[in-house]
Amino acid sequence: MPTALITGITGQDGSYLTELLLEKGYTVHGIVRRTSLLERSRLRHLFADPEVYEKRLFLHYADLDDATTLRRVILSVAPDELYHLAGQSHVGLSFEIPESTCQLTSLSTLRILEIIRDLANPPRFYHASSSEVFGSPKESPQNEDTPFRPVTPYGYAKAFATQMVGIYRNSFGIHAVNGITFNHESPRRGENFVTRKVCRAAAAIKKGLTSHLSLGDTSARRDWGWAPDYVKGMWLSLQHSPAGDYVLATGRQHSVQDVVEAAFATVDLDWRQHLKRDERFVRKADPCNLVGDPGKARRELGWEVSIDFEEMIRRMTEAELENLG
Ligand code: G4F
DSSP states (O other): OOEEEEETTTSHHHHHHHHHHHHTTOEEEEEEOOOSOOOOGGGHHHHTOTTTBTTTEEEEEOOTTOHHHHHHHHHHHOOSEEEEOOSOOOTGGGGTSHHHHHIIIIIHHHHHHHHHHTSSSOOEEEEEEEGGGTSSOSSSSBOTTSOOOOOSHHHHHHHHHHHHHHHHHHHHOOOEEEEEEOOEEOTTSOTTSHHHHHHHHHHHHHTTSOSOEEESOTTOEEOOEEHHHHHHHHHHHHHSSSOOEEEEOOSOOEEHHHHHHHHHHHTTOOGGGTEEEOGGGSOSSOOOSOOBOTHHHHHHHOOOOOSOHHHHHHHHHHHHHHHHO
């Protein structure tokens, strides 16, 4: 049975990918940072399963900036597939902490590529790239050939890492893939990303726990899809030969305002009575016209999205209502 190693296993994508790989019969190893809090809520159900935890699912402590430990984990696990999902993933925050964003996002990818380059049998390598690399694109929709024009520190950091993956694929023959994923969401999304923030607030207002929702620019538009579909795309992209890059996206754009309207409609409330603008959430620069063309992933991988935007926001809002009891 194949063995996979995942950086960022405790995140939204890492947890869905773990479930998918376990279903497919993989042994899954994850790299986690040591923190004083042991709460890893997205994987809690798997830790509680005696057939899974420490039988087919293992965790290892390592830091992305600690090459020795990373090398040691990679050598001892000897994965067939390595999914590199970890990094500082909040775009707005990347303006506040650009150095650590680049350390975690750009240099960690290069560090892992350097480690696997020296292996006799390097694993297949998946890099979680992002639509942020397109930034302010001159063409729409964006595909694998669209030039990178990032406008945020995060976008630049991802662009560096994405191009390094291409260099290692072409120059060292590593089976390395960039999944250029557009926004993908679920009830497991971090609470400071806009879809989760809106769905959570709509549910909390419905339950009488709060009265308003503060947002930045509600005219901002993104191509939002359902995260479990995207981890399937990650796995499919790594099975395909020869290795290449794949845009994973829905091909449809919606505004933050659409997210608000869909979430408040789910709880049957009038958003106009609860929405406030807060300049603190307006970014210094924000990509525009981001919408992906998933044609190559459809043709070569048979990848399809399973639910639309409205259904996704409805599910996320209902999950928040359930969480609140
Ligand atoms: O949910 P967001 O924070 O996601 P963003 O910045 O597009 O980044 C996410 O998707 C990228 C592409 O896949 C990933 F690379 C990245 O790691 C992350 O997963 O913001 C979405 C939009 C932005 O235009 C933002 O300016 O919503 C706008 N927005 C408006 N008010 C807000 C808010 N975003 C947040 N987080 N909070 C607000 O109050």
